[in-house]
Amino acid sequence: MYDANYLATRLAAGSAENRDAAFLVLPDLDRHITYKQFFAGSERIARLLSDRGLAAGDRVLVYAPKSATSLELYFGCLIAGFVYVSINPGLPIDNMSYFLSDVEPKAVVCGEKDRVAMAREAEGSGAHLFTLDADETGTLIDARNAVEPGFQAVPREAADIAAILYTSGTTGKPKGAVHTHHSLWSNAEALVASWKFARDDVLIHALPIFHLHGLFTATNVVLASGGSCRYLPRFEPKAVLDEMPVSTALMGVPPFYMQLLETRELEQAAKNMRVFISGSAPMLPQTHRAWHERTGKTIIERYGMTECSMIASNPYDEARKPNTVGFPLPGVTVRITDVKSGETVENGHFGMIEIKGPNLFREYWNKPEKTAADHTEDGFFISGDFGRYDADGYLSVLCRVKDAVFTSEGTVLPKEVEEILDEDAAVAESAVISVPTPSGSAAPVAILVANPGAQIDTERLKSAVDAKLDAFKQPVRYIPVGTMPRNAMGKVQKAALRETYATCLETADEKSCEHA
Template identity: 45%
Template sequence: MTDNLFELFRSRFPADRSRTFIEVPGGRAVSYGDLEAMSARYAHALAAAGVRPGDRVAVQVDKSAEAVVLYLACLRAGAVLLPLNTAYQAGELEYFLSDASPAAVVCQPHRLAELEGLAVAAGITACVMTLGATGDGTLPERAGGLAETFTTAPRGGDDMAAILYSSGTTGRPKGAMMSHANLGSNALTLHALWGFAPDDVLLHCLPIFHTHGLFVAINCVLLNGSAMIFCPKFDAEQAIGLLKRATVFMGVPTFYTRFLTSPNLTPEACSHMRLFISGSAPLLEETFNAFREKTGFTILERYGMTEGGMFTSNPLVGDRRAGTVGFPLPDVQLRITGEEGQVLPRGEVGIIEVKGPNIFKGYWNMPEKTKAEFTGDGFFKSGDVGVIDERGYVSIVGRAKDLIISGGYNVYPKEVEDFIDRLAGVVESAVIGMPHPDFGEAGLAVVVAEKGAALTAEGVIDALKGRLANYKVPKQAVVVAELPRNAMGKVQKNVLRDSYAEMWKASLQ
């Protein structure tokens, strides 16, 4: 008996394997039979490339049906999937490769030479291949003609299935190790909690390099043995047109704000839908209310993070309350603690701590960091500040780790500041999150220049483009003589937010 996540999924595949799994608008459909055969061939190809159970496979590819097949092939081969944002640049990628030491790297065709060079620079020996083009070196070419059956590698529940990197407050990205049991338990809970039924169809518009699009959305579909409409990217008008063929939609708040700007978002357009879910960033109460008024549907907001998938959810049946993320999942314990680690009563604000079968195994190659992030009784310190009200609803009221969530993506200011501080003419910098009508939040860089340096705000932003993923690049910068500090010398980011609030508002008008 194996605890390999793929076998859990396969046990839920429809008996009729000709049923559709993925439909790409304007493209071909992939059936469950195709999925089984293609993932077997890809698993054989990975094994032939030298990938063994427990090895990491780094994947930086465009969203496609083949990318989902590759995810399942990694599971079948017993490999550890390392999904990477397609926006990551060379400096970021070199760190991931050197830290994770993958046995194989699958990338976009136009980045093949770059990734081969980065692998050498990182000091690793990895098979580097592409997914989306023709040629002998591509994964599809390597898989062509190989057997359409594959004996799934036995894996224990605690064996790693994926490593997901997120930036840290120290600037050094950290890899959250997710096991087969972590992913399987969370998928089973969400599948049941959100009432998935055999005829459900998911409209999938999310990227698939992070938890929301890859594990929350796709895993629920696989457990359901049903179909999803798989859009390469989010386009509000296209998505509204596809709602009539779907029943479930998962999105970030930015998707909903863009929906609301369309005259085509009507109750009739949503009449075939069963459920709208939002996550990855706080949903404004105005958006929540406006969507309900315009469509008749109440968005279900939930809360989680890379280190454990989902922690809470508003109810499927019951009162979904604006400004809250609902109740802890049935198999998750959640508590609010104070500065001394004491558990606080309902109504008091403190740090959110969670415990459950979905919580990750720790940070890759960071035993001390892992130890510091868990309490003595096994609770993970989320770093988010929250409160539980008298009815048991959880609300997120702040973030202790200075995180910026821009368009659903996590941006850690320290990482961006490290890049800025290395620019010629820069003494130091502070990056703060400011409210943005489309992205929820966006970064503002406040930069101290060296005396006499010809440093401009535009120059700072231009220098970051191409060095950082676009979503991490601040929308604006200002050059100043010094940063405000408290008596202990700590930069007062709250003062910066207040100081530039009017300038920021004016720039958005």
């Protein structure tokens, strides 16, 4: 269908036998979009942008709410050879000057509410500006509908750039991870096989699409398998439960599952579901247990990051271990190395996670020095995550290196403390962070969220930790809070916690920490 366009040809092949099947079902708008309609809309967008002077390799920056047309724009960029650049629409508009100057897009798509501000930010760039909103309105749609259908796909090779996704930028400016046609296809192909997606699968899509999880993982897997998406504007427990009886799969983040566990209808709704997949943040063991007890199904936890897409997954047909992300995907190699020596460590020992495979990004956009610094001489990407393999070869992601606590006596991995704290019946969730000490070192501090109606007993927690961990690994403060700060993908923002409690140990008064 899209001969000579590497990724588009392969993604479109999944629906080759039935273009009239529904690709996207939009329950909130009471409509559906067939594969035939989806490809036609994508082709019109490709023609529209080409007619405006865009050529292969030009960047299209998207800072817009989730919509079905956003996916048509993504696929339209693929077939025209443009580079799709996705930016979190939740970021303040004044952040856009950085992204605009970094990728120098030839077209920009934003929500109507940001049109005036975006025009000001992009003034003088020569970029074409379009609007697109969640209700499927905007100048992009108007312009698309005015274009004649049909478009001859632009040839693209495996190594050509398909998209740029920016890292979260928690330490310094966000970096643009450059993904090629092959890096995205190899990941989609591996996930379809690993999670056994097929044409009769119906995925509940409640994820944002500025992130690789919702854009590449969910969308590309469904396209490649020829399945269908129940396409929701956002995650809402009732809306997801309503879709479960007519669906087979859900991709989500831990807070999705935690909120669904609070509903009464879960058991009945989940009966038809084939698979539940979670990632983007670690899942608490008690969430795994509660989900299995309520539904009889075990969640597949997986591991991914912006630079690598999906890296590892718990198996579909074998045991799925909580607190692990399973095994590397087909074609992907993951090794654990000693931080100082760089030598590979034995199973059971922790170290730096390093990754090699066709899923890897090509480079950081406009950052050759950073690209080189984050790769080893033999081509492995240095993830910045600590991890380890257990005796059975299951991989665990322990923490970001920047989240570890480097005390004067040794390194504390927050997860080994959090696992003990989370076992307490009163604790809903914990986060162990590194806080400076008056002596100039660092010490672990535990931030705790209580279960509804429960009272956290810090003395009981101290006894539990004392029985299992060396003294230097034990938190020096236990601080109860109402909620944890999270990013858009549900991950606890430990950097925010470290900032909030940075002066926590400057006083001996433990109570003062609670109001930091």
